[in-house]
Structure formats: C-alpha cells, structure tokens
Amino acid sequence: MDLQPSLDHALDDGELLLQFESIGDNCELGLVQRRVGVEPLGLLRFAGAPLRHLLRALHARFAGIAEPHHVRLQPENGEYMVKLTKYDFTHHTHVQIGAMEPVALHRQQCRTIGFLAGKLVGDLEAPSKILVFRQNEPLSAADLVDLRIALSVYGPSVLLWVQEARPGHPPGTVDVADERLLVGYVRRLADRDDVPDLDMESWLAMLRNAHGLWRRAQAGGVALGDFAAGQLARTELTFGQEGNAACHLGYGWSGPEAGYTWSIGERSLLTIENPADADTYWLEMDVMPFVSPPLLPRQRLDVVIGGTLVHSFDPLARGEVGCLVPGHLIAGRTEVAIILDHPYAASPVLVAGGQDDRRLGVAFTRIALICT
CATH class of the missing domain: 2.60.120.260 (Galactose-binding domain-like)
Incomplete structure (x- = not known):
C-alpha cells in the first residue's frame, strides 16, 4: 500500500507533520508535531543530540546505544530523563517521578531505545521522510558537510536545515540548495531553556513549503536541485x-x-x-x-x-x-x-x-x- 500522499491531495497539518523526522538537535520539531495532534515514533524526536555527538552515533550506526549500562535515569523538573551515555544524548521519557518504579522504567527504556535506534537506521536506509535539523548556534560549513556525508552513507535522504529568518529569507520560506538539501526559515528558533515557546505559524508554513517542493520534484521525476535557481517573486x-x-x-x-x-x-x-x-x-x-x-x-x-x-x-x-x-x-x-x-x-x-x-x-x- 502506498503511504505517500498524492500530489493533488491537500494535506492537513497532522498528515503534513508525519512527513518529517527530527535528527537533532532538540525537540522543537517534536513539539510542533504534538501540537497538531500527531505522535510519530522517533529516536531523536524528544532528544537532545548535539551535532558532534550525532555524527559519532551515525558513523557507528547507533551501536550500543541501548545497552543497559549506557542507559541512565536522572530526575529533572519532575520527570525522569534518560542519559544515553554511549553518545551523550539526553532523552525524554515523559514519565513523571513516582509514576513508575525506576527499575521497571529502566528496562522499558532499554527496549524502547533499542527499537527506536533500529527504526531510525532502517528509515535512513530507505528514506520516505524529510529529515529536519536545527540548532541555535551557527552551523559551520564543515559541520554541515560532515552531517551530509554521514547521512549519505545510509541512503539518499533529503535534509531540511532550519534557520531563523533574515533579510531576503522571510519566515515560512524555503531555499533549495541542491538535490539533497533544503534550507527553511522560521521567525525564530526556540531558546534552549524554553523550547515550548516556539513560533508555530512560521514552522507550519515552512514545513508545508518544504514538503510542496519535495512532492513536486517526485511527481515530476526531477531532482530538487532543478528548483534551486528559482527566486521568490x-x-x-x-x-x-x-x-x-x-x-x-x-x-x-x-x-x-x-x-x-x-x-x-x-x-x-x-x-x-x-x-x-x-x-x-x-x-x-x-x-x-x-x-x-x-x-x-x-x-x-x-x-x-x-x-x-x-x-x-x-x-x-x-x-x-x-x-x-x-x-x-x-x-x-x-x-x-x-x-x-x-x-x-x-x-x-x-x-x-x-x-x-x-x-x-x-x-x-x-x-x-x-x-x-
């Protein structure tokens, strides 16, 4: 069964958000998905995954990430967080302190993290979603190249790099860098200390424009790069x-x-x-x-x-x-x-x-x- 929406089908917000998967560096995209009522499974959806740590994990195919001694529970703001020490990620459990015995929660998280890691590897090898990366700090050209190389080893994924809007790049717009890289702009990236304070309007507009470009390229049998020369009227x-x-x-x-x-x-x-x-x-x-x-x-x-x-x-x-x-x-x-x-x-x-x-x-x- 073909799970991809047809070009003439207008996606609602929930359907739209299921076409994207976060690969770092925090849970901003995951919260956008939650606010439109969808809860896709994803290893990095509610994780803190700094780029250099993500690159180590990608190169190692996330090996060992779910080994019990690499999965540590730590209380934080009334919730159990998971520290994935193999690659120095943090991960939300969404389990309040006292709601579950720590030993049972640890066993559950080891199984969950292992499943999600395997799922992510499979999704990267057979890409059907646009991968989304954002970080508050400036991303160097070398880091961007390293990330793209690490992803290309798995398969021909399309990466959407999300940035804050600036002159000439209004919120909600998307630039096509080449056949595997989109650059999207939101009014502002959420502060690290207050990720729920995100700009929903420009996120939705940007994701809809990115997905529209991706679908038009697929439907026309052309590379995304063919849109790169286009300028906003x-x-x-x-x-x-x-x-x-x-x-x-x-x-x-x-x-x-x-x-x-x-x-x-x-x-x-x-x-x-x-x-x-x-x-x-x-x-x-x-x-x-x-x-x-x-x-x-x-x-x-x-x-x-x-x-x-x-x-x-x-x-x-x-x-x-x-x-x-x-x-x-x-x-x-x-x-x-x-x-x-x-x-x-x-x-x-x-x-x-x-x-x-x-x-x-x-x-x-x-x-x-x-x-x-």
Missing part, C-alpha cells in the same frame, strides 16, 4: 528623494527626504503591485518609529489589508520588521492597497521641542511584498 518600494515609492503613496505621507519618507497623522495609505499569486506573502519593511521618551516612549504600527488587520507591531522596533499576509487578501489583485495605522503619531514641537510641527509616525526606508 517580490515587489519592492524604496522611499526618499531617490526612491520609487512616490507615485504609490496616498494620504498620510510627508514629502520625501534623504533616504526615507515620514508617515504623518494617524493613518497612511500606499498601493503596491502584486508580485504573483501565492498562498501566503511576507510583508517586509525597514522603519524608524518616531519616539521621544518620556512623553512618547513607543510607536504602534497596524497593517490593514482588505479591511483585515494583518498584524500589529506594538511596540514597533527600529530596523527591519515583517509579517505574514494570508494569500486570499492579495491573490487575484493587480494592485494591493495597504493601510498603515500609527495612532501614536505626534508632533516633535509638542513632545521634544524644536520647529517641526508635523505629526510624525514612522519613517519608511523600504517596503517589499514577497511571495512565500
């Missing part, structure tokens, strides 16, 4: 005297200045061309809010499209900010009207002194609408 406006935004501005704007334009009053309107129809978009802005403590400590910026509040930045940070925009608000339109509400706009003459009596809200340097 985008429309970009630059502000200021040398920019191209002037003819796109409606009410609520001051005149262009050197490199930026101020929004004035409580509301501004701009129109921007739709780069292409997409399921979701990323709206990216370079901004400088007008603040003057203590009378004006912050600015708020609300983004409204089609009468829908898309996102509220409160307080609005200086620099690059962005938000996801649902595709149905934009798709099918040639131009998109974006209303920017900045209710804390104020005159420098009143809050900071000086001669400028404009009610300044936010100075804009750039706005980009990007298909994801």
Whole structure:
C-alpha cells in the first residue's frame, strides 16, 4: 500500500507533520508535531543530540546505544530523563517521578531505545521522510558537510536545515540548495531553556513549503536541485528623494527626504503591485518609529489589508520588521492597497521641542511584498 500522499491531495497539518523526522538537535520539531495532534515514533524526536555527538552515533550506526549500562535515569523538573551515555544524548521519557518504579522504567527504556535506534537506521536506509535539523548556534560549513556525508552513507535522504529568518529569507520560506538539501526559515528558533515557546505559524508554513517542493520534484521525476535557481517573486518600494515609492503613496505621507519618507497623522495609505499569486506573502519593511521618551516612549504600527488587520507591531522596533499576509487578501489583485495605522503619531514641537510641527509616525526606508 502506498503511504505517500498524492500530489493533488491537500494535506492537513497532522498528515503534513508525519512527513518529517527530527535528527537533532532538540525537540522543537517534536513539539510542533504534538501540537497538531500527531505522535510519530522517533529516536531523536524528544532528544537532545548535539551535532558532534550525532555524527559519532551515525558513523557507528547507533551501536550500543541501548545497552543497559549506557542507559541512565536522572530526575529533572519532575520527570525522569534518560542519559544515553554511549553518545551523550539526553532523552525524554515523559514519565513523571513516582509514576513508575525506576527499575521497571529502566528496562522499558532499554527496549524502547533499542527499537527506536533500529527504526531510525532502517528509515535512513530507505528514506520516505524529510529529515529536519536545527540548532541555535551557527552551523559551520564543515559541520554541515560532515552531517551530509554521514547521512549519505545510509541512503539518499533529503535534509531540511532550519534557520531563523533574515533579510531576503522571510519566515515560512524555503531555499533549495541542491538535490539533497533544503534550507527553511522560521521567525525564530526556540531558546534552549524554553523550547515550548516556539513560533508555530512560521514552522507550519515552512514545513508545508518544504514538503510542496519535495512532492513536486517526485511527481515530476526531477531532482530538487532543478528548483534551486528559482527566486521568490517580490515587489519592492524604496522611499526618499531617490526612491520609487512616490507615485504609490496616498494620504498620510510627508514629502520625501534623504533616504526615507515620514508617515504623518494617524493613518497612511500606499498601493503596491502584486508580485504573483501565492498562498501566503511576507510583508517586509525597514522603519524608524518616531519616539521621544518620556512623553512618547513607543510607536504602534497596524497593517490593514482588505479591511483585515494583518498584524500589529506594538511596540514597533527600529530596523527591519515583517509579517505574514494570508494569500486570499492579495491573490487575484493587480494592485494591493495597504493601510498603515500609527495612532501614536505626534508632533516633535509638542513632545521634544524644536520647529517641526508635523505629526510624525514612522519613517519608511523600504517596503517589499514577497511571495512565500
């Protein structure tokens, strides 16, 4: 029986998350899976597996990982954790202290770890899922090469390396590096000390885009690398005297200045061309809010499209900010009207002194609408 979904079958979140398997370095993907209601079996799903330790285990085919003297129970935050000393992994048992006798739990964990290790080796040799790796620290080129070599010994797995979003790589998007490597972007990686505080929205968008690329390559009989040259469709406006935004501005704007334009009053309107129809978009802005403590400590910026509040930045940070925009608000339109509400706009003459009596809200340097 073919367990792979057909290309024309729209996966729900649970089905989608079953197409991925974690290979490190913590349980962030495992928690995303749990939140959509699926509980796949996986050795590294709820494990702490630092990369260098993972590489040792991969090279040894996880030999000896479940030997009783390498499986140690240790109480932590009310739960029994397992220390897998052969490769220096930690593993959640999800058994509360006092809920089970330690001797019985140890026997159970030895059997479970042995089964999961064998299952992982089998899954790596006959890959049917996308492997997911993330780590908070920067991943060196040498470490990435070592990981890919170690995985390639088993079989032709596709690796999804998850990173934090950055300029040019909005949350939810996926880059194709080559036929065996995808790079996905989430708004932020969860802190090591608080993994449950993850960004679910961008994880789901990123995983859906990664899986879509993978399925299209399979259905078309082509390598993932054939998608590598593709660029995200985008429309970009630059502000200021040398920019191209002037003819796109409606009410609520001051005149262009050197490199930026101020929004004035409580509301501004701009129109921007739709780069292409997409399921979701990323709206990216370079901004400088007008603040003057203590009378004006912050600015708020609300983004409204089609009468829908898309996102509220409160307080609005200086620099690059962005938000996801649902595709149905934009798709099918040639131009998109974006209303920017900045209710804390104020005159420098009143809050900071000086001669400028404009009610300044936010100075804009750039706005980009990007298909994801």
